[in-house]
Amino acid sequence: MVDLSAAQDIEAGDGTTSVVVLAGALLGAAEKMLEKGIHPTIVAESFMNASTKAVGYLTEMSTPVDLNDKASLLRAASTSLNSKVVIFPALELSELICNIFQIVSQYSSTLAPIAVAAVSRLVTPTSSNVDLRDIRVVKKIGGTIEDTELVEGVVLNQNVVVSAGGPTRVEKAKIAIIQFQLSAPKPDVCNPPFLFDLSPLTYSQMDNTVVINDYRLMDKVIKEGRQYILNLCKKIKKANCNVLLIQKSILRDAVDDLSLNYLKRLNILVVKDVERDEIEFLSKSLGCKPISDIEAFTEDKLGQADLVEEASDMGMKVVRITGIKNRGRTVSILATGSNNLVVDECERSLHDALCVVRCLVKKK
Numbered sequence: 001m002v003d004l005s006a007a008q009d010i011e012a013g014d015g016t017t018s019v020v021v022l023a024g025a026l027l028g029a030a031e032k033m034l035e036k037g038i039h040p041t042i043v044a045e046s047f048m049n050a051s052t053k054a055v056g057y058l059t060e061m062s063t064p065v066d067l068n069d070k071a072s073l074l075r076a077a078s079t080s081l082n083s084k085v086v087i088f089p090a091l092e093l094s095e096l097i098c099n100i101f102q103i104v105s106q107y108s109s110t111l112a113p114i115a116v117a118a119v120s121r122l123v124t125p126t127s128s129n130v131d132l133r134d135i136r137v138v139k140k141i142g143g144t145i146e147d148t149e150l151v152e153g154v155v156l157n158q159n160v161v162v163s164a165g166g167p168t169r170v171e172k173a174k175i176a177i178i179q180f181q182l183s184a185p186k187p188d189v190c191n192p193p194f195l196f197d198l199s200p201l202t203y204s205q206m207d208n209t210v211v212i213n214d215y216r217l218m219d220k221v222i223k224e225g226r227q228y229i230l231n232l233c234k235k236i237k238k239a240n241c242n243v244l245l246i247q248k249s250i251l252r253d254a255v256d257d258l259s260l261n262y263l264k265r266l267n268i269l270v271v272k273d274v275e276r277d278e279i280e281f282l283s284k285s286l287g288c289k290p291i292s293d294i295e296a297f298t299e300d301k302l303g304q305a306d307l308v309e310e311a312s313d314m315g316m317k318v319v320r321i322t323g324i325k326n327r328g329r330t331v332s333i334l335a336t337g338s339n340n341l342v343v344d345e346c347e348r349s350l351h352d353a354l355c356v357v358r359c360l361v362k363k364k
Contacts, residue, residue, distance in 0.1 A: 065360050067360070073120075080352050081353055117150050133281070135330070136281055137333045138156070141338070142313070148350075150333055152322060156271060163260060168310040171307055172306065173306070174239075175243040175244075182246065183229070226258060242269065245274050248275055287327060304325040304326070307322050
């Protein structure tokens with residue numbers, strides 16, 4: 001039953017409860033036939049024949065939908081959104097969740113046009129399907145569901161790093177997505193870190209451990225670390241980059257305080273902790289290429305936009321990238337709500353509505 005509901009969600013995006021109810025009824029009918037001694041193969045073949053007949057009848061009853069008929073698309077999306085209501089509240093928590101679902105369903109007139117517009121932007125005259133991975137819903141706590149919007153550009157999940165006092169607004173932006181770290185390299189696992197011993201004034205190397213016991217050598221290590229990071233930042237600036245999106249790193253800090261200070265002096269806006277699964281979407285949306293090594297950091301791999309800005313509105317900070325040159329065929333939706341439950345339900349409802357409209361594209 002779980003697999004059946006999951007398959008329905010992937011294919012249609014809606015009707016997950018209905019298929020479980022229907023499957024349960026069919027299994028009950030099959031059990032009665034098996035008790036009468038009917039062979040399971042005959043029961044399975046009969047179900048297949050009945051399925052074929054049902055599809056034929058439904059096809060005859062159906063009405064073709066013109067993708068240019070926005071009213072029909074809106075009705076289909078609204079029908080899906082209006083069904084997101086729990087009607088059996090029992091405990092206090094259930095009543096709370098029920099109220100949230102009812103709140104979301106009340107905003108179907110807001111969410112349905114967004115779902116239709118998002119899918120319509122991805123449809124081409126030759127499209128036979130729509131890849132929902134090209135539609136990204138960014139969740140932010142603040143405002144109400146009514147403030148959910150289809151963004152003209154790209155919205156980021158992350159915020160601008162301002163700890164070093166860097167810019168939060170850049171016009172005529174040249175955007176880079178990097179997959180390397182702007183921090184001092186750490187020794188390999190087989191080479192433990194430097195050890196500092198200030199008692200004797202000698203320098204020695206035993207096995208894979210380097211012992212530094214001279215102030216001058218300590219200063220040299222620190223100076224070389226700073227110079228290494230400064231060279232990275234200068235190469236980034238040399239390529240005329242002024243907006244930097246840094247992929248999240250699990251090996252070491254993607255960016256440290258020293259590099260943030262250098263980037264601030266170079267007037268480069270920084271957004272860190274971009275997830276790995278976001279890289280493909282952002283690269284396609286911004287028309288840039290991910291850069292995995294500083295030696296490959298060239299201007300032709302940068303994306304361009306009129307404005308990158310972090311704005312505060314309704315208690316939330318949102319980074320928007322607008323006026324993108326060479327923009328890919330993608331869509332960003334900003335989903336808002338007063339708390340996590342509302343925002344999560346808003347995203348789920350939007351996903352179901354998007355799937356319904358996508359099904360109409362597949363059956364056009």
